[in-house]
Amino acid sequence: MELIKKLCNAYGPSGREHAISKLIRSEIQDYCQDVQIDRLGNLIAHRPPASEKKSAKIMFCAHMDEIGVIVTHIDKNGFLRFTRIGGVFPDSTLYQRVQFEHGVIGVIGVETKKETPKPPELNNMFIDIGARNKAEAEKMVTIGDIASFHQEFTSINKRVSAKALDDRIGCYCLIESLKKIKNNKDNLYFVFSVQEEVGLRGARTGAYAIAPQYALAVDVTDTGDTPESPRMDVAVGKGVAIKVKDSSFISNPMINDKLIAYAEKMKIPYQLEILEAGTTDAAIIQLVKEGVVSSVLSIPTRYIHSPNEVCDLDDVQCTIKLLISVAEEGIE
Amino acid sequence: MLKELSEIIGVSGGEEEVREFIKSKIKRSVSEIFEDSYGNLIVKKWKKNLPKIMLAAHMDEVGIVITGIEKDGLLRFKTIGIPSRVLLAKRVVVGKKKICGIIGHKPVHLTKDEDKEKLPEIKDLFIDIGAKTNKIARTLITIGDSGTFDTAFSERDGIIFGKALDNRIGCYILIQLIKTTDLPIYYAFTVQEEAGLRGARIAGYRVSPHIALAVDTTASAEWPLEKDLSQSPQIGKGPVITIADRSVICDTKLVSLLVDTAQENNIKHQFKQPMVGGTDAGPMHLAREGTRSAVVSISARYIHSPLSIASQTDIEEGIKLLACSIQKILGNGDIWN
Numbered sequence: 020m021e022l023i024k025k026l027c028n029a030y031g032p033s034g035r036e037h038a039i040s041k042l043i044r045s046e047i048q049d050y051c052q053d054v055q056i057d058r059l060g061n062l063i064a065h066r067p068p069a070s071e072k073k074s075a076k077i078m079f080c081a082h083m084d085e086i087g088v089i090v091t092h093i094d095k096n097g098f099l100r101f102t103r104i105g106g107v108f109p110d111s112t113l114y115q116r117v118q119f120e121h122g123v124i125g126v127i128g129v130e131t132k133k134e135t136p137k138p139p140e141l142n143n144m145f146i147d148i149g150a151r152n153k154a155e156a157e158k159m160v161t162i163g164d165i166a167s168f169h170q171e172f173t174s175i176n177k178r179v180s181a182k183a184l185d186d187r188i189g190c191y192c193l194i195e196s197l198k199k200i201k202n203n204k205d206n207l208y209f210v211f212s213v214q215e216e217v218g219l220r221g222a223r224t225g226a227y228a229i230a231p232q233y234a235l236a237v238d239v240t241d242t243g244d245t246p247e248s249p250r251m252d253v254a255v256g257k258g259v260a261i262k263v264k265d266s267s268f269i270s271n272p273m274i275n276d277k278l279i280a281y282a283e284k285m286k287i288p289y290q291l292e293i294l295e296a297g298t299t300d301a302a303i304i305q306l307v308k309e310g311v312v313s314s315v316l317s318i319p320t321r322y323i324h325s326p327n328e329v330c331d332l333d334d335v336q337c338t339i340k341l342l343i344s345v346a347e348e349g350i351e
Numbered sequence: 352m353l354k355e356l357s358e359i360i361g362v363s364g365g366e367e368e369v370r371e372f373i374k375s376k377i378k379r380s381v382s383e384i385f386e387d388s389y390g391n392l393i394v395k396k397w398k399k400n401l402p403k404i405m406l407a408a409h410m411d412e413v414g415i416v417i418t419g420i421e422k423d424g425l426l427r428f429k430t431i432g433i434p435s436r437v438l439l440a441k442r443v444v445v446g447k448k449k450i451c452g453i454i455g456h457k458p459v460h461l462t463k464d465e466d467k468e469k470l471p472e473i474k475d476l477f478i479d480i481g482a483k484t485n486k487i488a489r490t491l492i493t494i495g496d497s498g499t500f501d502t503a504f505s506e507r508d509g510i511i512f513g514k515a516l517d518n519r520i521g522c523y524i525l526i527q528l529i530k531t532t533d534l535p536i537y538y539a540f541t542v543q544e545e546a547g548l549r550g551a552r553i554a555g556y557r558v559s560p561h562i563a564l565a566v567d568t569t570a571s572a573e574w575p576l577e578k579d580l581s582q583s584p585q586i587g588k589g590p591v592i593t594i595a596d597r598s599v600i601c602d603t604k605l606v607s608l609l610v611d612t613a614q615e616n617n618i619k620h621q622f623k624q625p626m627v628g629g630t631d632a633g634p635m636h637l638a639r640e641g642t643r644s645a646v647v648s649i650s651a652r653y654i655h656s657p658l659s660i661a662s663q664t665d666i667e668e669g670i671k672l673l674a675c676s677i678q679k680i681l682g683n684g685d686i687w688n
Contacts, residue, residue, distance in 0.1 A: 104626070
C-alpha cells in the first residue's frame with residue numbers, strides 16, 4: 020500500500036516521467052539483471068530465463084506517465100492559460116488542484132461571464148497559482164511548464180482512490196511481480212513506458228528495441244458498475260480483466276486461452292473485457308516490426324482521468340498473481 | 352535564393368523541382384547526396400564515430416490537386432493543407448505546363464444578397480483556366496495535376512513576402528548550413544510533410560540518428576485578441592523553440608541546450624505555443640529505438656495561404672542558433688549517449 024501511495028502521488032505527466040522512473044528504478048534494481056533508460060525515457064528491466072532451455076521473449080509493459088496540463092500563456096494579472104496533455108476532461112478539471120514539477124501548486128478557475136459556454140471548455144479555464152501579478156507568476160512558472168493533478172492518495176474501505184492510478188497501478192503490478200517471480204521460464208523484459216497518454220509513443224520505440232515475440236500490457240480499464248453508467252461487463256472487485264478487444268486492439272486468442280487457463284488453475288478471479296472507447300500500449304506494440312502476439316491485463320478502475328480514480332486492491336493482487344503464473348510457467 | 356525557393360512549385364507528392372534546385376545549390380559543398388525511393392533528399396556530411404545528428408526540413412508546400420474536368424472546361428479540385436476560406440478568387444498555377452487559373456466565384460452582380468456574406472465550401476469551388484471546352488482543358492491539364500497559389504516573392508526592410516515560406520525557409524536554412532559550415536551531420540530534405548509527416552518517417556528510419564532536429568516555420572500569432580491570451584510567437588523576435596506540439600514532446604535536455612545556446616550567443620529566442628501543430632520531429636522521434644528530438648522554427652504570418660510574411664533576421668538568427676547548438680551537442684556526450 021505504501022508503494023502504491025508513493026507511485027500515485029509522484030509527479031509524472033507525459034514527457035516528464037523522470038521522478039517516477041527514478042522511484043521505480045530504486046524499487047526494482049535488485050530484482051533484475053540490468054535496468055536501462057532509453058532515449059525517450061522508457062525504463063527497461065531485463066530478467067533472463069532461469070535455465071538455458073528454449074524460452075520465449077516476453078515484454079510486460081505499463082506506462083509511467085499520467086495526464087496533465089501545460090501552460091500556454093501568463094496573463095497580466097498572473098493567471099495561467101493552459102491546454103491538455105492527454106485526455107483531460109474539462110468537467111473533472113474545474114476547481115481541482117494541480118502541481119508543477121518543481122512544486123508550485125495552482126487551482127483551476129473558470130471565466131464567469133454570461134457568454135461563457137456551459138459546460139466550459141479548457142480554454143475558458145485558467146490556473147491560479149496565487150501570484151499577485153505577471154512578474155510574480157513568471158518567477159514561479161514559464162510557458163511550457165507541465166502540471167499534474169495534485170491529489171493525495173487515500174484508501175476508501177478496501178479500495179484505493181488516487182490520481183494517476185492510470186497507470187501507476189499497472190507499474191505497481193509489474194514491480195511486485197518482478198519482486199516475487201521465482202524461476203521465470205521465459206526471457207522477460209519489464210518496460211515502464213513513457214508518453215502513453217499522448218499516443219502510445221514510448222511503447223513503440225521500446226518494443227522496437229526489444230523485438231519481443233509476446234507482449235502483455237498492464238493498464239486500467241473502465242467499468243460498467245456505477246449508477247447509470249454505460250453498459251460494460253467489467254466491475255471493480257471482480258478480479259483481473261483479461262482484454263478481448265478495445266477500440267484499437269484485438270487480443271490474440273491463443274494468449275487469452277493461456278491466461279484464462281492459468282487464472283482457472285490458480286483460482287484467480289477474472290473477467291473478460293471489451294472496452295468500446297480507449298486503448299493501451301498493446302495497440303502499438305502488436306504492430307512493431309514483424310508483429311508481436313499481444314494481450315492486456317486490466318485493473319478495473321472507476322473515474323479514469325479524474326483526480327480521484329478508484330480501484331480495488333484484490334483486483335490488483337489478482338493481476339500480480341496472473342503475471343507471476345505467466346512468468347513462471349511460460350507463455351507458450 | 353529565398354525568392355527562387357519561394358516561387359518554385361512543389362506541392363506534397365510533387366517536390367521534383369524543389370529537389371533539383373536544392374541539389375544544384377549544394378552539390379559543390381557535399382560529397383554524398385542520396386535520393387530515397389520516396390523522394391527525400393539525404394545529405395551526408397556525418398563522419399564515423401561521431402553521434403549521428405540529423406536536421407530535417409520539408410520541401411513540400413500546401414496546394415491543390417485537380418480531381419476532375421467539367422464539360423465546360425472548369426476544373427474541380429481538392430486541397431492539401433489549405434483551408435477553404437483563403438481560396439476564393441485567388442490566382443493559381445496548375446499542372447506541368449504551369450497553366451494560369453483563378454479560383455472561380457460568382458461576381459457580386461450575380462450573387463443573391465443572402466449569399467454575399469457566405470463562404471462557399473471547397474466542393475462548390477472550381478478553377479477557371481479560361482478553357483472553353485472540356486477538350487481544350489484536357490490538352491492543358493491532367494487529372495491528378497497539382498498546383499498552388501501564383502505569388503511573386505518580394506522583400507522590404509528585412510521582411511520577406513511570399514508563398515511557401517512554410518517550409519522553403521527551412522530548406523534555405525539547411526542549404527546555408529551545408530554551404531557555409533563543416534558540421535559533420537546528416538541533412539534531410541523531406542517530402543509530404545503537409546500530407547501527414549510522411550517523408551520524415553522514412554528518412555528517420557534510414558538514417559536512424561541519435562538526435563534529430565526539425566527545422567520548420569510556425570504560425571505567428573501576433574494579431575489583436577479580445578482576451579488576454581498568447582500572442583506568441585511573433586516575427587522579428589527570434590527563432591522559435593518548441594517544448595511540445597501535437598506530434599512530439601521535445602527532449603528536455605535538447606530544449607535546455609537550445610535555450611542556453613541562444614542566451615550564450617545573444618540570440619533572441621521565443622517559445623512556440625504548446626500543443627499546436629506538428630512537424631517532422633513527430634515521426635523522427637519515433638523512428639526505430641527512438642530519437643532525441645526537438646524543433647527550431649521561424650515564425651511566419653499567414654502560413655498555408657497565398658502570402659506569408661517572415662523576418663530575415665529571424666532566419667539569420669535561426670542559422671546561427673542551429674550551428675552553435677550542433678557544435679555544443681557534438682561536444683557534450685551526455686546528451687546523445
